[in-house]
Amino acid sequence: MNLRSLYARWRRGWLYARCLASDVRAIVLRYHSVADPGAASRYIDPGLSVTPERFREQIALLQRHFELLAPGQLLARLAAGSPQRRGVMITFDDGYRDNVEVALPILREFDAVAVFYVTSGPLQCSTWLWVSELRRLTEMLPEGPLDLPAPGPVSVRRGSRRELRRALTGWLAGLDHSERERALDRLAARAGLERGAGLDGSFMSPDDLRTLRRSGMIVGAHTRSHPHLDRVDAATGAAEVEGGRQDLERLLGEPVVHFAYPNPGGLGKFGPVARSAVSTAGFLSGVTSRPAPLAHGCDPLLLPRIGVYSGSQEKQLFELLERYGER
Numbered sequence: 001m002n003l004r005s006l007y008a009r010w011r012r013g014w015l016y017a018r019c020l021a022s023d024v025r026a027i028v029l030r031y032h033s034v035a036d037p038g039a040a041s042r043y044i045d046p047g048l049s050v051t052p053e054r055f056r057e058q059i060a061l062l063q064r065h066f067e068l069l070a071p072g073q074l075l076a077r078l079a080a081g082s083p084q085r086r087g088v089m090i091t092f093d094d095g096y097r098d099n100v101e102v103a104l105p106i107l108r109e110f111d112a113v114a115v116f117y118v119t120s121g122p123l124q125c126s127t128w129l130w131v132s133e134l135r136r137l138t139e140m141l142p143e144g145p146l147d148l149p150a151p152g153p154v155s156v157r158r159g160s161r162r163e164l165r166r167a168l169t170g171w172l173a174g175l176d177h178s179e180r181e182r183a184l185d186r187l188a189a190r191a192g193l194e195r196g197a198g199l200d201g202s203f204m205s206p207d208d209l210r211t212l213r214r215s216g217m218i219v220g221a222h223t224r225s226h227p228h229l230d231r232v233d234a235a236t237g238a239a240e241v242e243g244g245r246q247d248l249e250r251l252l253g254e255p256v257v258h259f260a261y262p263n264p265g266g267l268g269k270f271g272p273v274a275r276s277a278v279s280t281a282g283f284l285s286g287v288t289s290r291p292a293p294l295a296h297g298c299d300p301l302l303l304p305r306i307g308v309y310s311g312s313q314e315k316q317l318f319e320l321l322e323r324y325g326e327r
Contacts, residue, residue, distance in 0.1 A: 065325025
């Protein structure tokens with residue numbers, strides 16, 4: 001292990017320990033996918049997916065050592081005194097079908113509750129998430145410059161697919177839905193692929209969403225088309241936030257009051273304009289992708305979460321969770 005890896009591991013451990021030692025005695029975990037690596041790689045970076053075997057071990061550990069929290073219980077902790085037992089809120093982002101087919105049976109096996117933040121556009125149209133499609137397109141693009149109205153020249157070079165995908169994600173995340181679709185049309189034509197090739201069935205259906213609710217899970221909103229809310233204009237962001245809530249409420253026939261900020265490409269911060277859109281839409285809570293300790297009185301619309309990524313990161317995280325859970 002080189003010095004950079006050692007430092008990254010030390011810093012993660014320091015941050016996770018701070019989160020677990022907070023006076024709220026709770027953390028929020030952020031998952032995306034639970035699937036076998038070969039299946040997951042069709043629609044998501046395998047690093048964002050954990051295997052069913054590891055997920056079962058993780059949920060068993062959490063159920064054994066922690067109180068598994070719903071959003072209302074977490075908000076009550078933030079407003080009240082220090083609880084006796086440590087707590088964890090389990091969350092999933094985006095709306096991949098494996099959440100229902102693989103993760104849900106494991107959660108039910110342990111009588112565990114989780115919050116599923118679902119992007120409503122692919123759900124309503126029976127399509128796929130654009131970040132899934134971009135992953136496949138960048139793998140198939142031929143070498144050479146791309147004729148795109150992106151900021152700065154973009155070129156496909158040998159061995160640069162990850163950097164290319166990150167650059168294109170940052171650009172596409174700041175476009176509105178129709179602009180993004182036109183850009184993806186051009187990328188698909190350049191790659192020689194049909195739109196959505198190989199992605200059928202990767203995203204939830206409306207029936208899957210209802211299955212989650214019938215199973216006692218909580219559904220939250222995640223915008224309509226998964227932009228980065230700090231990169232689109234205020235009107236587009238507000239329409240994405242409110243529209244996603246309305247779409248889910250129509251499908252479920254009940255209020256949807258919890259929200260997760262999309263973070264395509266791991267682009268980071270969520271500023272006052274994004275928060276204002278979430279507040280105006282009437283959400284009771286909003287969770288981010290920023291790992292940090294929870295504290296009494298922290299903003300309920302900007303709650304931090306710890307991501308769970310396959311490999312050494314999740315191993316280190318759950319070793320710490322077990323150690324703190326036994327105290």
